[in-house]
Amino acid sequence: MEPTIIYIIIGIAALIIGLVLGKVVFAKNTKKQVEEAEIQAQKIVADGQLQAENLKKEKLLEAKEKFVQLKAEHDKEVLQRNQKIIEGESRIKQKEQSLNQKDQNLEKQIKENEGIKETLNRQIEVVNQKRTELEKHQEEHIRRLEKVAGLTAEDAKAQLIESLKQEAQTKAIAIQQEIIEDAKLKAGKEARKIVIQTIQRTAAEVAIENSITVFNLESDEIKGSIIGREGRNIRAIEAATGVDLIVDDTPEAIVLSSFDPLRREIARLSLQRLVADGRIHPARIEEVVEKTKKQIDDQVMEIGERTAMELGVHGLHKELIRMVGRMRFRSSYGQNLLMHSRETANLCAIMASELGMNPKLAKRAGLLHDIGKVPDEETELSHALLGAKLAEKYGENPAVVNAIGAHHDEMEMQYVISPIIQACDAISGARPGARREIMQQYIQRIKDLENMAMGYTGVEKAYAIQAGRELRVIVEADKVTDGDSDKLSFEIAQKIQTEMTFPGQIKVTVIREKRSVNVAR
Template sequence: MEFIYIVITAVVSLVAGIAIGRYILLKIFGRREEEMKQKASMIIQEAETKAEAIRKEKELAAKEKYLELKNEFEQDLNKKKTLLQTNENKLKQKEAELKKLAEQIKKRETELEVLEKQLQEQNEIAQKKREEAEKLRLSQVKQLEKIAEMTAEEAKAQLIESLKAEAQTQASSYIKEIVEEAKATAAKKAKKLVIEAIQRNGTEYTIENCVSVFHIESDEVKGKIIGREGRNIRALEAATGVEIIVDDTPEAIIISGFDPVRREIARLALHKLVADGRIHPARIEEIVAKVQKQIEEEIVEIGERTVIDLGIHGMHPELVKLVGRMRFRSSYGQNLLQHSKEVANLCAILASELGLNVKLAKRAGLLHDIGKVVPDEKELPHAILGMEIAKKYKEHPEVCNAIGAHHDEIEMTTLIAPIVQACDAISGSRPGARREMMEAYIKRLKELETLALSFEGVQKCYAIQAGRELRVIVDAENVTDEKANMLSFEIAQKIEKEMQYPGQIKVTVIREMRAVNFAK
């Protein structure tokens, strides 16, 4: 029983403790819930206060932006209104001016109509007067025919016959005056241009020969170059294509050949062989091959440097290479590259003075003798060959025509062609620029004298001053003074058409009357 009582008491105490704990817990949580509610309400109030402040700030910013945009729009609108007003005023002014012009045009039209009527009336009056004058002339002609007892055609023929001799005499004097006047203007201007071009382009020239001299330190080297039984010198001549002369000339070996490129290859090869000391056929072939490659590179470099110096662009590499080969070629003793460069500069100067294309003129001047350095020469004049090569490498048609026509092999179709021809003559005829063979010089003098003797009335003629002047002596009885003037002009024209010569030739006709008697 006691045990049961104890158990029941314990159970009752436990239940009472649980109830008390639950009551205490409810009290505690109730208080916290109220505190949380209070905090939440305070946070909500703060948030609402901040949101209201932000809303007011945004509203103020939006109002400011609106006012700013409104002001900008109003300013822009005012500017446009001002511009429209200005344009409207200008249009009104132009409209007023156009109205004034229209009124003036109407007045002019009225005046022109009046003038046209007056002109018609005057033309009618003039036509009537012409008809009356023609009738009067015809009547006078009939009266004159009756008086002279010949028709008008017969009188005209007689008058023509009487004036024919006088007209021929006066014609020769007129021709002389016209020629002198043309020379005084055109020749003066041409001389001025040519002199300015020559003065602005001064170039030094070197004279190339068919022989090069290779200097050696001692005559012992000659034996090495000749080799055993002459095998070294034969190998060198076969590899270079030149003739090597080893004679008694002290400390010198002569290299002979018409091709200056081959002579230069032989000279450089000899220099390398002598410096190396090993001279035998295999070594000679090796050195010559290296020197040939070196010369080819030097030729290309010379061509590139030349076109760069002249300011020429876009030229085909093969043409550049041919330009470089000009350095090792001479024409009448004048270095071909220096001659072509001078012609190019002269062409550029004359083209600029005449208002033509300077670049094309300079290009044509540089390439005009390109046909002289073609490795595989054909049976063609160098001008035609150069023109074909220029066409092959797509040069300008004006440049091709100037190259082909600079010696009159083809017809000149552009203005650059005569400029190239003139500049070529200037460069070639400059004193000291070229050497002429004696045979060619004498042949030209004989051709001059023969040409002058072919004219009627010429007794003797002499080419003097190195072919720069032709003295013609005529028969004084058969050739009058007027005919002498005509004869000088005709001989000069024939020389220009049929002969090629540097510079100019002065033609002097001498008519001398001598009266001879003998006292016995």
Template sequence: MDITSIIIGSAIGLAVGAIVVFILQKTALKSKSQSILKEAEAEGEAIKKDKIIQAKEKFLQLKEEHESKVRKRERNIQSLEDKTKNKEKSLNQKLGDINRKNKEVDNLKQELDDQMELIENKKKEIEKLHQKQVVELSNISGLQVDEAKTQLMEALKEEARTDAMAYIKEIVDEAKINANKEAKKIVVQSIQRVATEQAIENSVSVFNIESDEMKGRIIGREGRNIRALEAATGVEIIVDDTPEAIILSCFDAVRREVARLALHQLVSDGRIHPARIEEVVAKTKKSLNEEIIETGRRTCIDLGIHGLHPELMKMVGRMKYRSSYGQNLLQHSREVANLCAIMASELGLNVKLAKRAGLLHDIGKVPEDEPELPHAILGMKLAEKNGEKEEVCNAIGAHHDEIEMTNLISPIVQVCDAISGARPGARREIAESYIKRIKELETTALGFEGVIKSYAIQAGRELRVMVEAEKVNDQRADELSFIISQKIQNEMTYPGQVKVTVIREKRAVHYAK
């Protein structure tokens, strides 16, 4: 045997062995897989049986719950049916009661209809009797029905008018007693708690000099110095025979103050010529403007008013150099502010707003451009422009009744303005307007029938009216007093109040000879 045969035989043996091994392994795997499959089938049958049992238990549980819900729902339905039957029974009973009551109402209605028919018959009979009586009375009195009605209505109207005037007088007197008591108390307390000096402002200032020689230097060569000073300040400078004094005349107090301060500086310095005058006047105006701003700021601090716009603060400072009927405007505004604060505190209102409105109520009198508007309306527009609250703006605009008052601070400002201006000596009234007002008062009273004479006394605060006793009785005198006072109140402008007194007297005079 050669080596090749050995190798071939070995290879064939190995191949046969491999085939035998493969066949054996396949047989073993097949038997093993069959056993595993049998085990899996057995386990699946067990799981299937468990799931069927669980499903049956779940089904029984769900069935029991469903039956429980059905039984509960049936009980609820039965309960609702019982309630419905009870309500139906109750409604049937009420319906029976209503039917019985309807029958009773029908019976009552029939009775009422019968009674109304009887009443109508009675009314017709009464109307016939009334017409018969009217005809008989007309025949007896000799008057027609319309004439009798007219006379009766006139008599009733006169009687009603007299009774109404008496009733009105009683109501007015009672209202004055009750209302004026508290009002007077508050006003008197406010006046007592404010002490303000009163000083009349003039339209001229007197500048004192050490000697009359200074007058010539102020006038200058051919009057050039005084002309330059008048042109720069807008003030009329009067140099006359008054010893050691020069008069500065101007309605604008700011210009007068500029002229006075400029003259003082020029006289102190000694250099007086047109160029120097212009320079000093310009510096004086600047310093006075700063002083005005400082005065406004100091006034606000003194009164406890915060957050005021700088433009309004400057106007408050300008009030120092403005007068109203001779009364210093800043002093008047400070007094009004204090009075407003006191009244507002007594009435339980906003004290800060009232004080603010009182201080600003006359700012319309001090703008530099001075447009042609009432000072109250102008002041209101300035306050609105500079961010003041609506209550303050309304109080400024309404303190002379130019616009309608919309809050309680407005009448307080109006009253306090009148209190400050009506103080004795506070204001200087022009003689012509005073005489005109007095004549208007007397003429108003003379326009009524039965008035003989009228006299305005106590500086126009009282009107005495003399009437004829034959034409005016006591009741008509009361009526005249009321009507005249209302006419004065509605048609005239006056400070404070006017008392109207109607005097009726009967004099019997005989002479023994």
């Protein structure tokens, strides 16, 4: 045999032997694993049974505890219900006993009432007998009185009624007079309160109109052009505007003097145009003045429309608007007429609101109350009556017309707003510093107030504040006691009241302050 075949046979034999040996080894291992798996499975089953037993015991224990708890709660609830039932039965028994007791008392009271009723019946019979006897005696007495007095009972009754009626009327009149006096006192206080609140709520500007206007120049050389040859230019300006031009040594300034602010404004604007243009001669002056007058007319309408719009007064006739605008260039005792009318309108609106009236109607009347001071033509009528006539002409409300005409008592007041317009006009005009005549008196009054207070012993300083409405007096603590302060305040107030004339009221405040001062060195 060849060696190759021998090797093959050996290899096959070796393979067969290997397979047999592998199968034997695999069978042993498999059997061992199966035995281990069975052991592990038995162990798992034993553990599961043990856990199931434990869980079963725990659940049984929990169930027993829950049962015991529920049983205890049930027993407690049953006990509470039984207790409530017992309490209810007890209350019912008590009520039954109380009702039985009441029944017994009631029966007893009924028996007693029956006895009382019999007694009352007997007493009523006696009273009726006595009443009959009394009526007989009274009739007999009345007949005797009639014989003595000579009057019948009816006549006496009528005289008594008349006497009582007169007495009642007298007392009623006295009570009515007391009520009227009390009402007047309260009305006066309320009126002062409303007026003071109205004044305090109005922030008024103090603007005094002067009778001169200063026109500033860039240089003094222009003065010669304005004066002109032999003064013809200045004479032409004065003739065209009605304003006096004062050219003096004041550097770079010319003074325009006139009582009419409208004329001064026309002259100022005309001069401004002439100086800017440079051509200053009589013909040019007249032309510029005419243009300026037209410009002022447009400006007057614009001022009137703006004023009406700011105050919320709508529906005014164009002529009334123009008159309102012209107020800007008029003054009354140095007080600008437009500012005065605006202030009066605001005061009227506030006061009418406080009194529960129509504030718009009051504001309208307040704005128009002085239109008679800016007429197109001079008449002999007073400004109040002329203003009422103009307002009526241009279709204003009758209440507004009456308020305008009656604000100086020249017409009978027929509407409630009329006295409001009169009061607010007086407030605006009499306010310290509003008008030129009052301004000097106001300053002097302030000085007199302070000097009067300084004349008392122990007064260190005195200041008039609040536009002269309050006088604060500072006294020396060493010389004036607290009691003296009260006395001093009263004496100063009495002296002011008796010796000085002033609108409104003046509050006197005496201040006493003790200060101890030492210096450490």
